[in-house]
Amino acid sequence: MSGFLSYEMIALLMFSSMMMSMLTGQRVFATIGFVGVVAAAVLWGNGGFEMGFSAGMKLMKWYPLLTLPLFIYMGYMLSESGIAEDLYKAFHVWFGGMPGGLAVGTIGLMVVISAMNGLSVAGMAIGASIALPELLRRGYDKIMVSGVIQAGSSLGILIPPSVVLVLYGMIARQPVSQLWLAGVFPGLMLATMFCLYIIIRCRLNPALGPALPKEERDMPMVEKLKLLRAGILPFLIFFLMMGLFLMGITSLVESSAVGALGALFAAWYKGRLSKAVWNRVLEQTLGISCMFMWIILAALCFGAVFDGLGAVRAIETLLVRDIGLTPWQILIIMQLSFLVMGAFLDDTAMLVIVAPLYIPLVGKLDLGVDNALIWYGVLYTITCQIAYMTPPFGYNLFLMKAMAPPDIRLIDIYRSVLPFVLIMMLGMVIIMIFPQIATWLPSQIYLRG
Template sequence: MPYEMIAALMFGSMLAVMLTGQRMFGVIGFVAVVAAVWLWGDRGGHDLAFAQTIKLMNWFPLMTLPMFIFMGYVLSESKLADDLYRMFHVWFGPVPGGLAIGTILLMVLISAMNGLSVAGMAIGATIALPELLKRNYDKLMVTGVIQAGSSLGILVPPSVVLVLYAMIARQPVTHLWAAGLVPGLMLAVLFILYIWLRCRMNPALGPAIDPEELAQVTTREKYMLLLSGLMPLAIFAVMMVPFVLGYTRLVESAVVGAISALAVSVAKGRMTWAILETCTKKTLAISCMFLWIILAALAFGAVFDGLRAVDFVRQLFMDNLGLGRWEILILMQVSFLLMGMFLDDTAMLVIVAPLYVPIVQMLEFNLIWYGVLYTITCQIAYMTPPFGYNLFLMRAMAPNEVTLTEIYRSIIPFVGVMIIGLGLVMAFPQIALWLPSVLFP
């Protein structure tokens, strides 16, 4: 059987097994090992899985993963993130749409602590959304604000998704995090501009805080809230400044961040044994899930490399279809958007990365830049019906008064804003590549 047919059979089998509802890493790893045994015998198949396990365990930067996840859960479970929202409520409330703008800023800061979108969604849906609705903010706008803002968690460092991409694409995770920072902040600014313009044109969408309520907050209380709310930002600075200055390595900085968050929560009386147990269990669950996914992806990619499936895809795109390098890149991004209607970001990455990463390299595009493009595309796919990941997270966490139809309608303008952001990064690669070139010349 031709190798390209075997590759197509592997891909089709994987999609078919996924329909059974099995876990993603089990499906991908099972197909990879069965294909390896079929192609190279018992010894070859066993050696493949063992070799990928050793490769994964030897990747030292992976130690950052549980540290950053633990730090994010400590901030969330100990309610330190609540202080941030109270600060934004007082300081941005007088501006039309100010609380929605503050919610975007809250999401950026939470993203810088956790690296996952689910933390921002949980905080936004349980803390910010009820407050925004109580203050007569437009339901459609604020529902979209929380979904769009929480999606920044997979782009703003320390993004866990970029750690996974770094492993598969064999790129430095520090370079990818640096590349994701400016585009992530750019998207946040675009969201804020959209909110400000909408509320400027129609103040009823985001009414300013009642002056009488604001008058009850003394100047001292405002500055105390500012100090308390900026504490998570101080934790991030304590973690990242020594790393940027070269005093610590990435893993050491991650440990500093986790210990700092734990110390602050203890000092403020927010940490209990029950909360610590919850944070530890959730960290272990998420970390193990990502380890299994990375292991399965490495095994699947090794088989694809052995089959030279990349040559087949290259021949299909470039020789048979006659597409140019930019047309191929756009087609790849469109495929991510389509898959995002049914799969989450990690599933998309481990399915197509063994094919797409070598093609991007062959087309002479920068792999760091492409990692940012992939992540932004995943953010858009997160909010794309019918099965966007953030849509169902929002439905699960939002109050009952927010319907699924309203959740679908709310994301339309924000998807448009994100497509503009994606186009800017594609048209001007230095948006993503400037900071890595400065920090890592």
């Protein structure tokens, strides 16, 4: 086949075949893995079949892969055992006194949930089941609170321990520890930007987020401080897990085991470790973990064929030498294509589709950024956050519709995310202009180590 077509054309044919196959409705990993294996067999004969097997063996030997089920288990255990609900009561009293205060408290809750769970789904479920009914009962605008919960839950894939960054690290062959550290300041920056928007909007129009009546929040400081005890266990688990890791006492996998055991202990200590909770947590952990493993396997197989063709070098030559684009123009085009794909695909599908092309290309571009692939991992993850909330097929949009009361229509949910999507785009631009926001912390920890 290579005698009739150039390697560039073969790479283009693979890419277009993969995109067309996705229109059939098949699962992402099946589509990408199938195209990769078939292309390998056609190009290299019987030996090409071994590429898929080799990718599978590489996946099974990937020791950091053990972190995936452990972190997923930790997040589901903390959410299913109701620990997050206790924490929301504390935010309710502490932030309820100002206009939009409960919405700000909801963002705070989502930040804590994000630090306990590497996925957006858990934050979405907690926000929709705990915060949404309370916010609506307090007279908050239904469109604004829908956007608050969706935006807040999306922080779960950026603030460590992020499962999406683990997935990116495995495919990009970058240290997960540095990716996690790179996500800390961007995640907190976005959370702060969300809070500032809520505060400013509710000060301009207090009807959107009325303050709690004084009698509901007028309690002695001692009682308020007691409410904060709800946050002791989640924060203790997070700081124990991350602290031991950053001090070099535990490895990444050992830290994930510490987090999983901490979540189990917390549920037992609260008296909520029932058989029903245990079964739900294990079922959800198994389902999500298997999905990620299949996706990584497919990405490795497809990427091996793409690398073997030299497609990345050909595209770099086309964009830089033939067309004459600057490295930053290429990066902007890549991000714009991500935003377009995000309207139709989820985060893992986007990563698997573009990983063989974009990740090596970023490594070759002269962007003048230290740890470019670490920095790009943060940009990719923010784009995934936007993808979760972008019509028509944003994942969070449909989750919100499924969990929201009937009076919140789909058009209301679409309208609710617009300001938060714009905020996230602004945040992504800021990190592109000032990459140190993402790269400073991992570089400091790395140098200190």
